[in-house]
Amino acid sequence: MKIAVFVSGRGSNLHAILSSSEEKKNIEVSAVFGDKIDCPAFDIARRYSIPTFSLGNKEGCVNYTELSGVLSKFKIGFIVLAGFLKLIPKEVVLNFDKRIINIHPALLPSFGGKGMYGINVHKAVYESSAKISGVTVHFVDASYDTGKIIAQRCVDISDVRSPEEIAERVLKIEHQILPYVVGKFAENKVRIVNDRVVILD
Ligand code: GRF
16 A cells, blocks of 8 residues: 655654554555655655655645645555644545545544644643543544544543643554554555444454
8 A cells, every 4th residue: 555644844653654564565655745845754754765745835845736646646545644734635635535544642522623733732631631631543534633533542641740741642652553553554454334433353
């Protein structure tokens, strides 16, 4: 399965996928996209000889209107959003129905939606005094964080003293759940049954 990963900057989830796909031969990250001219995530991609593309209107960037063409040129069959902060063009979301997923660092539908990214999420969780947080992997639809939930994993935060501590605990489980879910798609083991998403063993 040829995958495109859309990153924000740090790239730790990209690295988790790349490290896991070294064992799983049926996953190939064929392109990495970001909305910055350069970022640490692109350095990770380059270490694996994966082409990187900056999206935007600046010189040397791929315009969003050209995104579909680049995806088909690289025969991309699946898209993973791992920190990408912009909305994906509707045309791409429609072309990749049930083949584009996002990872969100909280238990959706709580603590999601526009503006809920990075430390903002963990600040909102911390201030709510919630005793658990976690990770959600979900299908992408035309708005932020509202697609059907595919997988979740929670973590105890009853003893945390800061939003940063929550971020650290959640990131650790992100690096487990995302490669797991991508692997299940690569094995064609994700189904929709009675309007719910089921992952087969
Ligand atoms: C992760 O926390 C992910 O949940 C969110 O953006 C962050 C990306 O981190 N969508 P990284 O760039 O993968 O380290």
